[in-house]
Amino acid sequence: MSALRIKKGSTSHSAYNLRPNFSEEVERHTLAVLVENEPGVLARVIGLFSGRGYNIESLTVAEVDHEGHLSRITIVTTGTPQVIAQIRAQLGRIVSVRDVHDLTAEGPAVERELALLKVAGTGDARIEALRLAEIFRANVVDSTLESFVFEITGPSDKIDAFAELMRPLGLLETARTGVAALSRGTE
Amino acid sequence: MTRQMTGAKMVVQALKDQGVDTVFGYPGGAVLPIYDEIFQQNDIKHVLVRHEQGAIHAAEGYARSTGKPGVALVTSGPGATNAVTGLTDALMDSIPIVVFSGQVPTFMIGSDAFQEADTVGITRPCTKHNWLVKETDTLSSTIHEAFHVATSGRPGPVLVDIPKDVQFATGTYAEKTKRKSHYQPQVKGDIDAITDLVKAMEKAKRPVFYTGGGVINSGTAASQLLRELVEATGFPITSTLMGLGAYPASGDKWLGMLGMHGLYEANMAMHDCDLLINIGARFDDRITGLISEFSPKSKKAHIDIDASSINKVIHVDIPILGDVAHVLEDLLKIWKSRGRVTDKENLAKWWAKINEWKTVECLNYRNSDTVIKPQYALQRLEALTKDRDRYITTEVGQHQMWAAQFLGFEDPNRWMTSGGLGTMGYGFPASIGVQLAHPDALVINVAGEASWLMNMQELGTAIQYRLP
Ligand SMILES: Cc1cc2nc3c(=O)[nH]c(=O)nc-3n(C[C@H](O)[C@H](O)[C@H](O)COP(=O)(O)OP(=O)(O)OC[C@H]3O[C@@H](n4cnc5c(N)ncnc54)[C@H](O)[C@@H]3O)c2cc1C
Numbered sequence: 001m002s003a004l005r006i007k008k009g010s011t012s013h014s015a016y017n018l019r020p021n022f023s024e025e026v027e028r029h030t031l032a033v034l035v036e037n038e039p040g041v042l043a044r045v046i047g048l049f050s051g052r053g054y055n056i057e058s059l060t061v062a063e064v065d066h067e068g069h070l071s072r073i074t075i076v077t078t079g080t081p082q083v084i085a086q087i088r089a090q091l092g093r094i095v096s097v098r099d100v101h102d103l104t105a106e107g108p109a110v111e112r113e114l115a116l117l118k119v120a121g122t123g124d125a126r127i128e129a130l131r132l133a134e135i136f137r138a139n140v141v142d143s144t145l146e147s148f149v150f151e152i153t154g155p156s157d158k159i160d161a162f163a164e165l166m167r168p169l170g171l172l173e174t175a176r177t178g179v180a181a182l183s184r185g186t187e
Numbered sequence: 188m189t190r191q192m193t194g195a196k197m198v199v200q201a202l203k204d205q206g207v208d209t210v211f212g213y214p215g216g217a218v219l220p221i222y223d224e225i226f227q228q229n230d231i232k233h234v235l236v237r238h239e240q241g242a243i244h245a246a247e248g249y250a251r252s253t254g255k256p257g258v259a260l261v262t263s264g265p266g267a268t269n270a271v272t273g274l275t276d277a278l279m280d281s282i283p284i285v286v287f288s289g290q291v292p293t294f295m296i297g298s299d300a301f302q303e304a305d306t307v308g309i310t311r312p313c314t315k316h317n318w319l320v321k322e323t324d325t326l327s328s329t330i331h332e333a334f335h336v337a338t339s340g341r342p343g344p345v346l347v348d349i350p351k352d353v354q355f356a357t358g359t360y361a362e363k364t365k366r367k368s369h370y371q372p373q374v375k376g377d378i379d380a381i382t383d384l385v386k387a388m389e390k391a392k393r394p395v396f397y398t399g400g401g402v403i404n405s406g407t408a409a410s411q412l413l414r415e416l417v418e419a420t421g422f423p424i425t426s427t428l429m430g431l432g433a434y435p436a437s438g439d440k441w442l443g444m445l446g447m448h449g450l451y452e453a454n455m456a457m458h459d460c461d462l463l464i465n466i467g468a469r470f471d472d473r474i475t476g477l478i479s480e481f482s483p484k485s486k487k488a489h490i491d492i493d494a495s496s497i498n499k500v501i502h503v504d505i506p507i508l509g510d511v512a513h514v515l516e517d518l519l520k521i522w523k524s525r526g527r528v529t530d531k532e533n534l535a536k537w538w539a540k541i542n543e544w545k546t547v548e549c550l551n552y553r554n555s556d557t558v559i560k561p562q563y564a565l566q567r568l569e570a571l572t573k574d575r576d577r578y579i580t581t582e583v584g585q586h587q588m589w590a591a592q593f594l595g596f597e598d599p600n601r602w603m604t605s606g607g608l609g610t611m612g613y614g615f616p617a618s619i620g621v622q623l624a625h626p627d628a629l630v631i632n633v634a635g636e637a638s639w640l641m642n643m644q645e646l647g648t649a650i651q652y653r654l655p
Contacts, residue, residue, distance in 0.1 A: 022502065036369070039319065040307060051312055082498065089495035095316040095336055095370050 022082035028057070029084050029104040030111060030181045033073040036096040037063050044094050045073055054087050055079060058113075058156070058178035070098065076156075076179050103181050111181040115159045120147040121170035129169045136162045147172075194323040194354040195220035198287060201330040203230055204363045207258050209249060209623055210234065211242040215262020216302060217289025220354040234623060234652060237644040239266050241616035243273020243344075244642070246284045248620030251603045252578055254406060256283040256337050257620065263289045264302030267348070268309060272610060274344045275313040279607025280429060281404050283342035285333050286314075292352040293321055306348045315343030321350070323358030331363050332370075340372030341493040342404055372492060376509030376517060383505050384464070384488045385522045391462035392533035393540075394422045397445065397474075400429030400606070401467015401491060403599045405511035409433070410599045412515035413466065419519070420529055423541055425453035427468050428591055429606045436595035442541065446474045448588040451549035452541055457482050459540070465489040467511045470500040471607070490514045550592055561586060565593035568631070576628045577601065578621045582614040582638030590633040612641025619645055622654040630655060 035041045042061055049056050057076040064072040077087060084102070091100045103109040117138075119129045126148075133140065133150050136158070142149035147170075152162055156179060163174055192200065198221050202210065211234045214222045225233050236242040239261045246257030261270050267288040277284050291300040307319045316336050320326050329347060337345045388394060396417060402409045410433045417424050417440045424434050425445040434441060443450035445457055457463065457474075463485040468474070470489075475481040481501060488505035489497050497506045507514055522528075552562050579594060580603040581587040587604060596602050603621060605613035618632040648654075 040311065043308070044311060047312055082502075086495060086499060089493075089497070089499075093341070093493060093495055098369065 023080055026078050026080055027084060027104075028076065028078045029102055030109065030179060031075045031077065031088065031091070032101040032103055032181060033075065033091055033097055034064075034099040035071050035073060035094075036098065037069045037071040038096055041071070041096045042073070044096065045075075045091065048090055048094065049075075049077075049087075052086075052090065054083065058176075060178040060180055074179055074181050101183070103183055106183060107187075108184040109181050110184060111155050111179050112153055113156050113159055113177055113179050114151065114153045115163070115174060115176040116141070117150045117152070117163060117166055117171060117175075118147060118173040119150065119166050119170050120172050122146055125169045129166060132162070132165050132169075138162060190360040191357055192360055193220070193224075193357050194320075194326050194349065195224045197323070197327045197358070197360055198330065198349070198354070199224045199228060199231065200360060201327050201363070202258065205331070205334045206255070207231055210258045210260050211236055211245040211249070211620065212260030213237075213239050213242060213262065213266060215264075215266050215289060217263035217291060217351050218260060218266075218287070218349075218354075219289075220351065221260065221287070221289070221349075232623075233260075234619075235648065236616065236619075237647045238642065239269035240273050240612065241619070241642050241645045241648065243270050243277065243284065243286065244610075244613050244616035245620035245623070245645075245648075246286070247273065247277050247280075247282045247613075248580060248603050248617030249624045250277075250282050250284055250620075251403075251617075252600050252621040253624045254600060256285050256334060256342075259284065259286045261286065261288050262302065263291055263306065264304045266302075267304055267306040267346075270346075271309060271313055272608075274310055274346065276605055276608040276610045276613060277344035278313055278315065280605065281342050281400060282344065283337040284344045285330075285337050286344060286346045288346060288348045289354075290319065290348045290350040293350045294352070296350065306346070310346050313344070314346050315341075317346040317348065319348045319350075320353055323353050323356040326353060326358065328361040328365075331361070332368055335368050336370055339370060341401075341496075373508060374492070374510035374513045376490065376507045376514035378517065378521075380505055380507045381514060381517050382521055384507065385518060385525060387462050387486055387488065387505065388420065388422075388464070388522065389525070389528040390530065391422075392530055393456075393460045393537045394420075394462040394464065394534075395442075395456045395460040396422055396424040396434075396464050396466060397426070397457060397468055398424060398430045398433055398466045399427040399468025401469075402426075402430050402433040402511050403467075405467065405492075407599060409467075409510075409512035409515060412512055412519065414438070416515055416519055419527065420522075421531075421534055421538075422464075422529075423456055423538070425449070425456065427471065427474060427606070428604060430468060431591060431602045432596035432599045435597040437597060444591050446471075447476070448473075448591065450592070451547050452544040455544045456541055460485045463487045465491075465503070466515070467491060469496045472500075475500060561589050562593055565589050565633070568633075569594050572629060572631065573597075576625075578603070578618075578625060578628055578630045580604065580614040580618040580621060580630070580632045582632070582634045582641075583609045583611045584635045584638060586633055586635040586638075594633075611638040613638075615639060616642050616645045616648075619648055619652075619654055622649075623652065 138152035250257035442453040445453035
């Protein structure tokens with residue numbers, strides 16, 4: 001999903017340069033958002049990102065507490081530190097949001113993603129694909145004489161790397177779940 | 188004891204339990220069951236507007252002038268879409284209103300039924316929160332929650348969308364007292380942060396209070412505490428358009444409004460100060476102008492109940508998350524207990540500087556003996572009405588700025604204007620809401636000839652209810 005892209009400095013000659021002068025350095029943060037599992041709650045969160053021009057790199061959502069009626073949304077976003085702080089504050093004021101955690105800021109966290117990749121090929125390419133899958137600990141979950149579907153879990157960059165290697169070997173289709181994340185330790 | 192009743196009756200019962208005395212509305216097919224219930228009782232007065240936008244602005248005027256939530260009732264489809272401008276206006280200006288909309292029956296939702304619109308979808312970004320109620324059993328608790336959300340924390344508009352079959356069906360009424368909400372914004376400020384601000388105040392050579400709509404939102408106690416704080420410290424005070432009246436215009440620490448259309452002395456004080464204390468204002472672009480040049484020499488503190496208002500535009504050194512009245516109470520206590528210190532010598536120099544700026548008399552204009560200048564008209568209006576029990580509403584534009592500059596506001600909740608959204612057509616219906624809330628008061632809508640046309644159909648409402 002793309003953010004509003006306004007050319008930097010485009011109003012800098014105006015007496016009303018309204019661009020905030022915070023740090024320009026863009027960071028990548030993973031946010032865990034605990035929400036009441038009610039209709040429209042995902043639309044509220046996504047609408048906030050599109051309406052205010054924030055980035056979404058990945059978003060996953062599922063119910064995590066059936067009794068308590070709570071879902072967990074994991075969002076990977078990018079922005080300057082000020083934008084990230086705004087995103088947290090804006091999420092926090094949505095009435096059906098119970099809790100917002102910036103996993104990137106709050107200390108070490110584990111991040112995992114699952115992907116399915118369909119690779120078609122014969123001969124050497126097919127053997128090479130299978131060999132690489134082994135190295136990456138990807139499982140074969142479907143196979144024909146001319147194709148495999150691999151299942152791989154790991155941090156996003158591991159999946160990126162695997163997909164990159166599969167491309168010349170006949171990668172046809174990819175499905176990714178987006179990131180799920182938890183902080184490390186007892187907290 | 189549980190009470191069984193229809194959804195339509197629940198709406199009226201919940202309004203009574205919430206202390207509502209006036210509802211602004213316009214009937215239509217999808218809300219007829221509720222209208223039938225309203226018709227059969229006398230506790231709640233229904234005011235028939237001529238357009239749904241008028242209903243929302245009237246509810247806003249009612250809310251801003253009483254400090255209580257305003258209530259409106261509209262039908263499905265076009266009734267709800269006509270409410271969108273008013274809802275956005277209330278969201279931008281933090282006005283607590285509760286809007287009820289009718290919806291097609293649940294079994295017809297999504298079928299492009301007659302007068303169907305995705306009301307919760309359309310109003311999601313322009314309400315603080317909204318609900319589509321699909322079961323009569325949850326209707327009354329949702330309404331109580333709606334009032335709670337509209338009035339707690341940073342106030343704002345909420346909408347409850349009620350399908351017609353839910354209005355007809357019978358369910359259990361949930362009493363107001365039984366419910367507990369998860370939505371509990373923090374009102375007490377962090378004591379360490381407040382103490383930091385007190386220390387900065389003790390050392391400040393050129394301090395200024397920059398106050399806003401949040402002081403009005405916080406209630407009359409907040410204005411009272413603000414006045415006490417200003418008198419006790421002797422610091423100068425300016426306010427945004429939305430905060431006028433929190434500190435009296437006749438007060439000797441008053442610099443007038445700040446910002447693009449604000450007074451020279453107020454803007455100069457903001458620019459040259461060494462301590463800027465923002466109380467319930469949001470560094471709007473009409474205030475800051477060029478961000479990199481905004482108040483470049485100052486340490487900045489910001490008291491706000493909404494974390495997203497803090498550090499949104501301007502980086503602040505002392506952020507204090509909390510309700511104005513709660514924070515000011517603690518601030519005063521701490522400042523007094525530490526010996527009521529201010530740098531009197533430098534403060535006197537600062538005031539000398541400010542008084543120099545005041546001699547510019549930036550509001551001066553050349554009067555005419557052939558035409559009535561708008562500024563002169565407003566000065567006359569001020570002279571003739573300032574001692575009356577007076578409420579002012581405005582439309583949007585130049586006349587609005589002249590009204591802000593030339594009228595003096597002595598108390599909070601006396602000034603109703605569309606600041607954030609800048610909605611032309613706001614003032615006249617808002618004045619109807621104000622007049623209904625204060626039947627004996629003098630209510631004046633200052634209007635330009637174009638804004639006025641935008642909701643002039645409400646003349647019918649004003650005449651029907653003999654307002655004034
Ligand atoms: C034609 C036109 C010209 C304008 N020119 C000017 C101008 O020259 N000068 C000017 O000042 N304005 C001007 N405005 C208005 C301007 O657009 C903004 O609406 C206004 O400045 C915002 O006021 P505010 O900062 O007080 O914030 P508000 O919109 O009133 O927001 C209130 C702030 O207080 C917080 N708050 C709410 N409740 C509480 C509470 N209980 N405790 C603590 N905090 C709370 C909120 O979170 C929010 O941050 C103009 C508008 C128009 C239409």
